[in-house]
Amino acid sequence: MKRRTVLTPVSAAVGSILAEPLVARLGIHILIENVWNGMFYEPKGPNTQSADLLKNYLNEINSPWVGSYFDIGNHQRFGKPAEWIKTLGNSGWATAEVGGGQKERLHEVLQNMRLHLLGQ
Numbered sequence: 001m002k003r004r005t006v007l008t009p010v011s012a013a014v015g016s017i018l019a020e021p022l023v024a025r026l027g028i029h030i031l032i033e034n035v036w037n038g039m040f041y042e043p044k045g046p047n048t049q050s051a052d053l054l055k056n057y058l059n060e061i062n063s064p065w066v067g068s069y070f071d072i073g074n075h076q077r078f079g080k081p082a083e084w085i086k087t088l089g090n091s092g093w094a095t096a097e098v099g100g101g102q103k104e105r106l107h108e109v110l111q112n113m114r115l116h117l118l119g120q
Contacts, residue, residue, distance in 0.1 A: 010039070011061070018063055031069035031093055032058075034084070041078045049079040051087035058091045068092040 014030055017023060023030075032054070034040060040054040054068060070092045072081045085092065094117055096109050114120040 014061060014066060018061075018065060023065060028065065029093070030066045032066070033069045033071055035071045035074045035078065043078075045078070047077055047079060051079065051084040054084075055087050055091065058088075069095060 010032075017030060022028075032039075034051075034054060040051070040057065041049045058066060058068060068088050068091055070081075070084065070088060072085075075081050075084065094113060096113060098105070098109050100106075
């Protein structure tokens with residue numbers, strides 16, 4: 001499937017969501033994941049692919065409500081995560097997939113992310 005064939009309906013869906021005033025009022029972010037969709041890398045390509053396609057796509061959308069959900073763990077086979085993180089800059093969001101949902105556990109995860117990602 002050609003990349004544009006996939007991106008056109010995605011762009012239309014993102015545009016219709018962003019047109020809803022409720023999205024901005026509630027501060028809802030739309031995050032586009034970087035893996036398993038094949039939209040911004042060649043699935044059978046080398047592990048040296050850049051984030052340029054994804055960064056350019058996010059720049060085209062040009063909305064503070066749209067960014068990248070960067071799945072660092074599953075990305076190793078498609079590109080160098082550190083380079084993708086540098087390229088995406090502030091348009092990427094960091095998340096953690098961890099077990100347990102208790103308040104104490106979530107606080108621990110948040111503290112670890114702040115320490116290791118932000119140096120706080």
